[in-house]
Amino acid sequence: MDPSALPLGIQVGAWRVVGRRGHGSYGMVYRVERAGDAESGVFALKLALRQMDPRFEREAELLSRLTHPHVPKLLDQGIWVSPEGVSFPYVVMEWVEGMPLYEWAVRHPFSSRHALGLLAQVARALAATHAAGGVHRDVKGDNVLVSADGTKVFLVDFGSGSYSGARRLTWRPEPPGTFQYWSIEALRFRWRFRHDATAHYEAGPADDVYALGVMAYRLVTGVYPPPLESKALDAGEGYVRSQRIAPEKQAHVSPKLAALIRQMVAEKPSMRGNAAEVAHALESAAKDAGRQASRVITRRSKQAVASTLGTRLRGWRVGMMWLGWPTAAALAVLWAGSERGESGTWERRPVEMVPRKRPGDAEDGRTSGLVSAALTLHGDPKGLEATTGAVSLDMPMKPFSGQRRPPCKEYEVEVNGGCWHALQDKRPPCGEETYVWKNRCYLPSPSPPRPATSESP
Numbered sequence: 001m002d003p004s005a006l007p008l009g010i011q012v013g014a015w016r017v018v019g020r021r022g023h024g025s026y027g028m029v030y031r032v033e034r035a036g037d038a039e040s041g042v043f044a045l046k047l048a049l050r051q052m053d054p055r056f057e058r059e060a061e062l063l064s065r066l067t068h069p070h071v072p073k074l075l076d077q078g079i080w081v082s083p084e085g086v087s088f089p090y091v092v093m094e095w096v097e098g099m100p101l102y103e104w105a106v107r108h109p110f111s112s113r114h115a116l117g118l119l120a121q122v123a124r125a126l127a128a129t130h131a132a133g134g135v136h137r138d139v140k141g142d143n144v145l146v147s148a149d150g151t152k153v154f155l156v157d158f159g160s161g162s163y164s165g166a167r168r169l170t171w172r173p174e175p176p177g178t179f180q181y182w183s184i185e186a187l188r189f190r191w192r193f194r195h196d197a198t199a200h201y202e203a204g205p206a207d208d209v210y211a212l213g214v215m216a217y218r219l220v221t222g223v224y225p226p227p228l229e230s231k232a233l234d235a236g237e238g239y240v241r242s243q244r245i246a247p248e249k250q251a252h253v254s255p256k257l258a259a260l261i262r263q264m265v266a267e268k269p270s271m272r273g274n275a276a277e278v279a280h281a282l283e284s285a286a287k288d289a290g291r292q293a294s295r296v297i298t299r300r301s302k303q304a305v306a307s308t309l310g311t312r313l314r315g316w317r318v319g320m321m322w323l324g325w326p327t328a329a330a331l332a333v334l335w336a337g338s339e340r341g342e343s344g345t346w347e348r349r350p351v352e353m354v355p356r357k358r359p360g361d362a363e364d365g366r367t368s369g370l371v372s373a374a375l376t377l378h379g380d381p382k383g384l385e386a387t388t389g390a391v392s393l394d395m396p397m398k399p400f401s402g403q404r405r406p407p408c409k410e411y412e413v414e415v416n417g418g419c420w421h422a423l424q425d426k427r428p429p430c431g432e433e434t435y436v437w438k439n440r441c442y443l444p445s446p447s448p449p450r451p452a453t454s455e456s457p
Contacts (some may be wrong), residue, residue, distance in 0.1 A: 001082045001083050001084065003027075003028060003047050003048065003049055003080075003082070003088045004023070004028045004049055005028075006028075006030060006047070011035050012030075012032070012045060012047065012078075012080045012090060013076065013078040013080065013090070013092075014034060014035055014076065015032040015033070015034060015035060015043065015045050015076070015092060016032060016033055016034070016035045017030045017031070017032055017045070018031050018032060018033055018042065019031035019042075021044065023049075026048060026049060026050070026053060026055055026056075026159050027046040027047055027048050027049055027053075027056070027090075027159065028046070028047050028049060029044055029045070029046050029047075030044070030045045030046075030047065031043075031044065031045075031095065032044070032045040032092065041095070042095045043075060043092055043093065043094060043095050044072065044092065044093045044094070044095045044096070045090055045091070045092045046090060046091050046092075046093070046159075047080060047088055047089075047090045048088045048089045048090065049088075050088075051086050051087055051088055052079075052087055052088070052089060053088075053089060054167075055159050055160075056077070056089035056090065056091055056159075057077075057089065058161070058162060058163070058166050059091060059158045059159050059161060060074060060077040060091045061163065061166070062129075062132070062134045062158050062161045062162070062163050062166075063091070063093070063158055065132035065133070065134060065163065066128055066129060066132055066134075067128075068124070068125055068128040069152075070121045070122070070124060070125040070152070070153060070154055070155055071125050071128065071129070071154065071155055071156075072093040072094050072095075072096050072154060072156060073093060073094045074091060074092070074093055075092045075093060075094065076091070076092035077089070077090065077091045077092065078090055096145055096154045096156065097145075097147065097148065098145025098146050098147050098148075098153070098154055099145065099146050099148075100141055100142050100144070100145060100146075101118075101141040101142075101144040101145070101146055101153070101215070101219060102141035102142070102218065102219065103141075104146040104150070105141075105219055108150055109296045109297075110150070110296065110297060111293060111294050111295055111296055111297060112220075112253050112254035112256075112257040112289065112292070112293040112294075112295070112297060113254070113286050113289060113293040113294050114150070115216070115219060115220060115253075115257060115297065116254075116256070116257055116260075116282050116283075116285050116286035116289070116293070117151075117282075117283075117286045118146065118150075118153050119212070119215075119216050119219075119282050120279050120282035120283045120286065121152065121153045122139070122144055122153055122155055122212060122215075123209075123212060123275050123276075123278045123279035123282055124275075124276075124279045125154075125155040126139070126155070126205075126208050126209070126212065126275040126279075127274070127275035127276040127279055129155075129161070129208070129275075130205040130208070130274070130275055130276075131276075132163070133163050133164040133165075134158075134161055134162065134163040134164075135161060135162055135163070135203055135204060135205060135207065135208055136155065136158060136160070136161050136208050136211075137160045137161055137162060137175065137176050137177050137203045137207065137208070138157065138159075138160040138161070138176065138177040138178060138181075138211075139155070139177075139181065139208050139211035139212050139215060140177075140178050140180075140181055140211065140214075140215055141215055141218060141219065142157075143155065143156050143157045144156070144215070160176040160177055162203075168200065175201045175203045175207065176203070177203075177211070180214060180218075180224045180225075181210070181211035181214045181215070182207075183203075183206065183207045183210040183211070183269070184210070184267050185206070185207075185269060186201050186203065186207060189201045205274060205275060206269035206272060206274075208275065209264055209269075209272045209273065209274065209275055209278055210264065210265055210269075210272060212264055212275075212278070213261055213262075213263070213264025213265035213272070214265060216247075216257075216260075216261045216264060217247050217261050217265065220247055220250075220251050220253050220257065220261070220297050221247050221250035221251045221299065222250075222251070222299055223250065225245070225265060226245050246258060246262060247261050247262070249300070250299065250300060251297055251298065251299045251300060252295070252297060252298045252299075252300065253297055254285075254289050254290075254292050254293035254295075255292075256285040256288075256289045256293065257285065257289070257293070260278070260281055260282060260285060263278075263281075264278060395415055395416060395435045395436065395437040395442070396416065396418075396435070397416055398416055398417055398418070399416065399417050399418025399419075399444070400418065400444055402446055402447055403418045403419065403444045403445065403446060403447065404418065404419040404445040404446060404447045405417065405418060405419065405447075406419065408445070409445070412445050413442065415437055415442070418444060418445075419444075419445040420435070420437070420442040420443065420444060420445060421442060421443045421444075421445050422440055422441070422442055423440075423441040423442065423443065
């Protein structure tokens with residue numbers, strides 16, 4: 001029996017399935033009630049999609065350490081054995097009603113004061129997590145649910161989380177979580193140890209605070225912070241830094257909110273403050289900010305941000321190459337897809353990626369074709385993450401401009417005339433940054449750039 005398609009009425013441990021909520025990163029979430037005690041209410045049961053997935057034991061341990069009003073409470077954990085004899089772990093938590101943060105922001109006008117209050121609640125949840133010796137490692141809008149009245153948020157999906165003393169489950173150098181939310185120090189680590197397959201980045205509380213800042217930037221501006229730049233140092237090392245484009249240049253936000261967002265995404269972790277300090281600052285700003293903080297946040301016009309956008313896209317191609325081609329491809333689609341206009345309407349329909357050739361693609365063989373492909377998204381991308389969430393993109397019928405053509409590398413897969421990188425540990429639903437083909441998740445492989453004068457980008 002497929003753990004992602006349990007029939008209604010089936011019993012899992014002491015719980016009876018009465019509905020489905022949807023997929024998480026590693027599990028299917030069902031609405032359940034206590035068997036024989038429907039009066040006790042409904043709860044959320046998250047069932048692993050892979051047999052004996054060790055992430056569930058770690059998630060349960062982390063949640064068991066937390067008792068916080070903005071984190072769903074852990075109620076039970078166990079192992080469900082399918083009729084075929086296959087074992088799948090599960091956790092049961094309190095049921096939380098809410099809308100993902102970015103989707104809520106699209107549907108409900110909100111002020112800087114309102115945003116400060118909501119972000120403070122997330123920061124408090126992170127502070128409790130850190131105080132318990134844990135880290136969330138996947139703070140983003142999809143993992144923050146806003147209540148129907150817009151006054152309360154919940155930090156959910158601790159499946160990528162960890163805690164002090166937890167055993168290591170993956171052997172990749174990059175941190176878990178979502179690309180756009182990786183901290184500067186995580187990206188620097190990725191560059192420094194790009195040739196060391198044994199290197200492992202240990203995400204800490206400062207990474208969660210940085211991700212909170214990225215989420216806040218995305219919330220108020222509708223786009224992610226600018227991509228990275230690189231520059232060669234005398235020693236030849238690749239140096240990565242973020243461009244300083246203030247959120248108030250993208251949207252009309254209160255000065256205090258803008259300042260706190262800049263603080264959270266500061267280059268130096270010590271400048272960000274810990275989660276408790278950030279929470280206090282957000283709460284104080286919500287109380288003390290002037291009348292401007294009560295005005296509804298509006299995005300600046302396309303003309304006002306056009307020059308900024310041009311700078312960001314021009315700086316992307318060289319600045320991303322140090323990450324490695326599979327990661328760069330994902331970031332190309334993700335960041336470029338979030339850079340388009342600030343106004344307009346969007347439709348709740350599947351996203352279509354249409355390859356489109358731009359001048360110069362054939363000559364330099366770089367990845368600008370992938371950027372232009374991402375820019376052909378139908379509708380306004382400010383609603384993209386809200387609508388797609390865990391939905392994956394269908395494989396295009398032909399390769400993107402700038403994508404590698406056969407012969408492909410031995411670690412790549414040829415599909416529809418292009419070379420693709422398979423994500424070995426991902427199965428659908430893959431997320432909006434990936435493409436699906438034959439029940440696997442893929443990223444487009446860009447053609448390498450022309451040789452540079454030095455190793456560093």
